[in-house]
Amino acid sequence: MTISKGASYSFIIVIGLGIAAAAAYAVFNELVFQPKEYKIFNKALKRIQDDAQVRVRIGSPITGYGQESRNRAARQRIPHRIWTDEDGVENIEVNFYIRGPQGAGKVFCRMFKDKVEKDWKFTSLIVHIMSPSPAQLLLESYVPT
Structure with a gap:
């Protein structure tokens, strides 16, 4: 026993x-x-939070989230797309929403992984301000050679 x-x-x-x-x-x-899309999301959100043009339009602090939904899981999920181009360079695209005390917007971010520096770099970062007044801001634009 x-x-x-x-x-x-x-x-x-x-x-x-x-x-x-x-x-x-x-x-x-x-x-x-951490998954790549969250690393890219965090890097893009930090860049947006540090940008004076965005802060003037929607205020500060600026928060970011995945989707417009009351569902918490949907808000945490970041829509993304990962691909490798013909030169073997890894690319990622993320789209997410931002909100500040005075307005809101949508972010379109595309980054690539630099083969030399082994770091993610912006290809483009576009912020589409939806409120209080519509505007489109191009924060980053780069074409890798």
């Missing part, structure tokens, strides 16, 4: 450790190995 009781406790402890390890892996994977 004692051996079976000890074995069942050991089994429960092993399962608990397995669940804890899976949770730790999920957190580590999310924080350290």
Whole structure:
């Protein structure tokens, strides 16, 4: 009876450790190995938050989110497209919404991974201000050679 009781406790402890390890892996994977689209989203949002033209039009602080929806999961999901061009350069395109205290807009961002510097660089960053008054701002424009 004692051996079976000890074995069942050991089994429960092993399962608990397995669940804890899976949770730790999920957190580590999310924080350290962030998907490309979120890295690009964060870089573009930082660039927009630092831009005086955007701050003047929609105010500060500026927040960014994936989709216009009341659904929290939809707001966290960033629409994106990843492809490799004919030269083997990796490209990514993200579209998301921004909001400030005085207005809102939509962002169209395209970046490429520089083969030499191994860093993501803007191809284009366009902010379409929808309110309070419509405007289109070209914050970044670059054609790789």
